Amino acid sequence: MQIKYPLIMINFKAYPQSSGRKAVELAKVAEKVSKDTGITIAVAPQLTDLALVAQEVDIPVFSQHADAVEPGSKTGHVTLQAIKDAGAVGTMLNHSERRIRADQIDWIIKKAKELGLLTVVCSNTPEVTAAMAALGPDMVAIEPPELIGTGIPVSKAKPEVVTDSVKLVQKVNPNVKVLCGAGITTGDDVVAALKLGTVGVLLASGVVKAKDWEAAIRNLVEPLLK
Amino acid sequence: MQIKYPLIMINFKAYPQSSGRKAVELAKVAEKVSKDTGITIAVAPQLTDLALVAQEVDIPVFSQHADAVEPGSKTGHVTLQAIKDAGAVGTMLNHSERRIRADQIDWIIKKAKELGLLTVVCSNTPEVTAAMAALGPDMVAIEPPELIGTGIPVSKAKPEVVTDSVKLVQKVNPNVKVLCGAGITTGDDVVAALKLGTVGVLLASGVVKAKDWEAAIRNLVEPLLK
Amino acid sequence: MQIKYPLIMINFKAYPQSSGRKAVELAKVAEKVSKDTGITIAVAPQLTDLALVAQEVDIPVFSQHADAVEPGSKTGHVTLQAIKDAGAVGTMLNHSERRIRADQIDWIIKKAKELGLLTVVCSNTPEVTAAMAALGPDMVAIEPPELIGTGIPVSKAKPEVVTDSVKLVQKVNPNVKVLCGAGITTGDDVVAALKLGTVGVLLASGVVKAKDWEAAIRNLVEPLLK
Amino acid sequence: MQIKYPLIMINFKAYPQSSGRKAVELAKVAEKVSKDTGITIAVAPQLTDLALVAQEVDIPVFSQHADAVEPGSKTGHVTLQAIKDAGAVGTMLNHSERRIRADQIDWIIKKAKELGLLTVVCSNTPEVTAAMAALGPDMVAIEPPELIGTGIPVSKAKPEVVTDSVKLVQKVNPNVKVLCGAGITTGDDVVAALKLGTVGVLLASGVVKAKDWEAAIRNLVEPLLK
Numbered sequence: 001m002q003i004k005y006p007l008i009m010i011n012f013k014a015y016p017q018s019s020g021r022k023a024v025e026l027a028k029v030a031e032k033v034s035k036d037t038g039i040t041i042a043v044a045p046q047l048t049d050l051a052l053v054a055q056e057v058d059i060p061v062f063s064q065h066a067d068a069v070e071p072g073s074k075t076g077h078v079t080l081q082a083i084k085d086a087g088a089v090g091t092m093l094n095h096s097e098r099r100i101r102a103d104q105i106d107w108i109i110k111k112a113k114e115l116g117l118l119t120v121v122c123s124n125t126p127e128v129t130a131a132m133a134a135l136g137p138d139m140v141a142i143e144p145p146e147l148i149g150t151g152i153p154v155s156k157a158k159p160e161v162v163t164d165s166v167k168l169v170q171k172v173n174p175n176v177k178v179l180c181g182a183g184i185t186t187g188d189d190v191v192a193a194l195k196l197g198t199v200g201v202l203l204a205s206g207v208v209k210a211k212d213w214e215a216a217i218r219n220l221v222e223p224l225l226k
Numbered sequence: 227m228q229i230k231y232p233l234i235m236i237n238f239k240a241y242p243q244s245s246g247r248k249a250v251e252l253a254k255v256a257e258k259v260s261k262d263t264g265i266t267i268a269v270a271p272q273l274t275d276l277a278l279v280a281q282e283v284d285i286p287v288f289s290q291h292a293d294a295v296e297p298g299s300k301t302g303h304v305t306l307q308a309i310k311d312a313g314a315v316g317t318m319l320n321h322s323e324r325r326i327r328a329d330q331i332d333w334i335i336k337k338a339k340e341l342g343l344l345t346v347v348c349s350n351t352p353e354v355t356a357a358m359a360a361l362g363p364d365m366v367a368i369e370p371p372e373l374i375g376t377g378i379p380v381s382k383a384k385p386e387v388v389t390d391s392v393k394l395v396q397k398v399n400p401n402v403k404v405l406c407g408a409g410i411t412t413g414d415d416v417v418a419a420l421k422l423g424t425v426g427v428l429l430a431s432g433v434v435k436a437k438d439w440e441a442a443i444r445n446l447v448e449p450l451l452k
Numbered sequence: 453m454q455i456k457y458p459l460i461m462i463n464f465k466a467y468p469q470s471s472g473r474k475a476v477e478l479a480k481v482a483e484k485v486s487k488d489t490g491i492t493i494a495v496a497p498q499l500t501d502l503a504l505v506a507q508e509v510d511i512p513v514f515s516q517h518a519d520a521v522e523p524g525s526k527t528g529h530v531t532l533q534a535i536k537d538a539g540a541v542g543t544m545l546n547h548s549e550r551r552i553r554a555d556q557i558d559w560i561i562k563k564a565k566e567l568g569l570l571t572v573v574c575s576n577t578p579e580v581t582a583a584m585a586a587l588g589p590d591m592v593a594i595e596p597p598e599l600i601g602t603g604i605p606v607s608k609a610k611p612e613v614v615t616d617s618v619k620l621v622q623k624v625n626p627n628v629k630v631l632c633g634a635g636i637t638t639g640d641d642v643v644a645a646l647k648l649g650t651v652g653v654l655l656a657s658g659v660v661k662a663k664d665w666e667a668a669i670r671n672l673v674e675p676l677l678k
Numbered sequence: 679m680q681i682k683y684p685l686i687m688i689n690f691k692a693y694p695q696s697s698g699r700k701a702v703e704l705a706k707v708a709e710k711v712s713k714d715t716g717i718t719i720a721v722a723p724q725l726t727d728l729a730l731v732a733q734e735v736d737i738p739v740f741s742q743h744a745d746a747v748e749p750g751s752k753t754g755h756v757t758l759q760a761i762k763d764a765g766a767v768g769t770m771l772n773h774s775e776r777r778i779r780a781d782q783i784d785w786i787i788k789k790a791k792e793l794g795l796l797t798v799v800c801s802n803t804p805e806v807t808a809a810m811a812a813l814g815p816d817m818v819a820i821e822p823p824e825l826i827g828t829g830i831p832v833s834k835a836k837p838e839v840v841t842d843s844v845k846l847v848q849k850v851n852p853n854v855k856v857l858c859g860a861g862i863t864t865g866d867d868v869v870a871a872l873k874l875g876t877v878g879v880l881l882a883s884g885v886v887k888a889k890d891w892e893a894a895i896r897n898l899v900e901p902l903l904k
Binding site: 320322325326327328329330331332349350351353354356357358359360361362394397398 | 546548551552553554555556557558575576577579580582583584585586587588620623624
Binding site for chain 3: 753
């Protein structure tokens with residue numbers, strides 16, 4: 001699958017606001033705004049909601065996590081095959097709340113390419129971003145954990161973390177796209193992230209906890225329409 | 227929720243045969259046999275298929291795993307709230323392919339009771355079965371890992387593991403029901419398991435990999451109808 | 453090895469005050485007080501200091517942790533054989549700062565018995581204490597994590613956690629001795645712990661961070677001499 | 679500390695042959711050959727033997743593993759401070775038998791630099807080697823896990839894994855030295871490893887399990903003396 005950038009990626013985390021049937025509702029709001037505006041909006045619902053959401057919307061759906069195991073006798077694990085069978089287009093990996101090991105990320109990225117799935121690997125420092133880029137995923141998402149959920153965008157609080165990440169990825173593996181995460185809430189934050197050399201944003205609470213989901217998402221994409 | 231025993235519990239593991247839409251199909255076959263015979267048949271689909279399966283069938287659906295975390299900023303984790311929102315009635319815990327720690331199991335069991343969810347904790351030896359019973363789940367499932375997937379039922383190969391487990395659970399916490407797992411394939415295995423003092427079976431490949439799912443499940447429940 | 457109770461067990465944790473050569477010094481102070489008073493005082497230095505400390509003192513030395521693996525190709529793991537070869541008499545397991553799984557604790561306890569090593573399994577709630585007792589270690593140590601390092605003894609703040617633990621262990625496996633941990637600092641705390649039905653205490657910062665190690669340890673054992 | 683290359687690094691793993699007092703004996707043999715020949719030979723004893731070995735020999739001693747935690751309330755963990763206090767000069771990280779996460783490796787490498795400790799990060803594929811090099815350790819050690827302990831040197835079985843690793847490290851971070859591991863047994867293997875662009879070897883069973891330790895080590899360094 002080809003992603004059309006810029007990309008707004010909404011991580012539903014394990015928030016009660018976006019769980020079960022509400023995951024489908026939020027995904028449908030994201031789909032509506034995406035269709036109206038032409039901007040790519042992807043969603044990453046909880047693991048338990050993945051197949052349910054993926055079969056009800058026509059925007060890119062990602063898993064929040066994958067395990068480095070083959071299908072088979074693997075109770076309680078999330079295989080790439082399961083992600084594909086669920087109807088998702090790819091997976092996030094190594095989120096600060098669900099880190100995995102580099103050898104596992106390497107294995108999953110290679111297997112995802114075989115299966116035609118996309119990979120977005122999260123990282124916390126420019127050095128880790130470079131390391132993850134060396135493994136050749138489709139995207140890396142730089143997110144200083146101390147800013148996650150604060151509403152303080154990394155692009156303002158620590159722009160050098162983003163620009164250093166972009167620079168290192170350019171050197172190590174220029175095919176890898178960089179997303180900007182942590183603290184993103186508004187369209188201004190999105191614009192700032194793109195100006196720092198990224199192709200989009202990864203956010204969660206800024207949308208999921210908003211009282212009006214549609215207004216929150218429209219606010220994010222609006223500056224991209226001009 | 228009240229389970230009517232005996233119980234046949236089918237773990238879909240991460241088998242490709244029971245992934246995505248095929249998970250729904252297999253669950254519907256289990257539902258059909260259950261309705262025809264009045265025997266309780268529960269299913270535990272992959273995490274990614276949980277909500278999809280739970281909304282399409284009217285038999286008990288369990289998660290294969292849960293994490294000891296509250297809902298919220300917990301990317302890639304499986305909360306009990308997510309399991310409940312998905313429409314499942316409970317969760318397996320501590321399968322030999324996905325062990326977790328005793329303090330986590332303790333936490334999850336207490337939280338599951340608050341939420342009205344059932345818990346089935348797997349174990350590998352009589353001592354671990356007793357330990358898990360001390361934590362007060364609804365059920366424990368004794369499964370010597372070396373027999374899992376072999377088609378050699380524990381009730382034949384190592385009946386003393388089952389009877390010792392039943393005895394220790396009686397002593398430690400007689401409210402806890404015991405299931406028999408590992409190597410179960412036929413109705414005879416089910417009958418043997420019940421004779422050893424258990425209230426049912428936990429199985430996976432014996433059904434999932436069968437060419438004819440309905441025949442395999444009917445074979446399991448048949449001796450219980452006499 | 454036979455432990456003579458009551459037992460004062462000092463966990464050095466990873467405190468800089470008791471690291472390297474200072475681990476030997478602290479162990480020698482404990483040895484001196486033990487010889488002077490006849491009260492059993494055991495020490496659990498950092499993993500890296502285990503052999504060094506064990507060869508320099510003649511009191512029981514415990515590892516802070518063990519891994520459930522056989523000797524061999526196991527880089528970076530702590531085998532029971534290594535603990536024995538280091539000259540230690542046993543190991544702590546499942547400390548709140550280093551939890552392991554119940555099946556691993558079961559395996560380690562059985563293997564430790566073969567090797568003649570003692571096991572002390574930590575727990576956080578009465579239910580987990582009962583579960584650990586079902587696995588048959590020499591001792592369990594009940595330590596509500598929220599009191600660890602506070603100087604508020606569990607025997608005062610939550611005596612029912614200790615008495616409930618003692619009661620459940622009596623029922624599940626009366627051969628298992630109970631230690632009382634978390635917040636122990638003074639001889640009064642030790643006396644209170646023994647009155648609640650335990651055979652001794654497990655403590656760390658109360659001794660390690662004391663300005664005068666010998667005075668701190670003497671204060672602990674003094675009420676036991678009357 | 680400055681390492682003089684080439685480097686022969688002997689990992690004692692958890693082999694019973696090199697445990698406890700025998701760890702000191704093997705380290706003394708390595709020291710003797712190193713003094714006789716002028717070739718740098720480092721040893722990595724079991725965690726439990728680290729301080730004991732480090733205080734008895736005058737060659738570089740490494741830990742087999744470190745945890746990404748600060749000194750303090752961290753029972754059962756291996757801090758960098760503990761490694762330094764034990765008298766070691768650095769640590770191996772991420773061995774195939776003890777993998778850790780990339781963000782942890784990043785944290786440990788930065789902290790090790792502050793403390794003046796060396797880091798050797800193991801990897802399994804050229805991509806992971808590049809990723810680890812991006813984190814800036816002193817050395818990476820490429821070891822295809824399937825060759826570990828086989829006696830079949832990677833330099834013969836899969837030389838391209840080594841040369842690809844060397845090439846990628848040159849591009850990503852040329853300050854990082856590359857060691858060659860897996861299957862190394864003889865001086866010829868060492869020479870082959872150096873010819874592929876590495877600065878030395880990491881080996882274990884080839885020395886530890888040898889009947890005559892001194893002969894085995896002399897055989898390794900001999901071709902380097904010409």
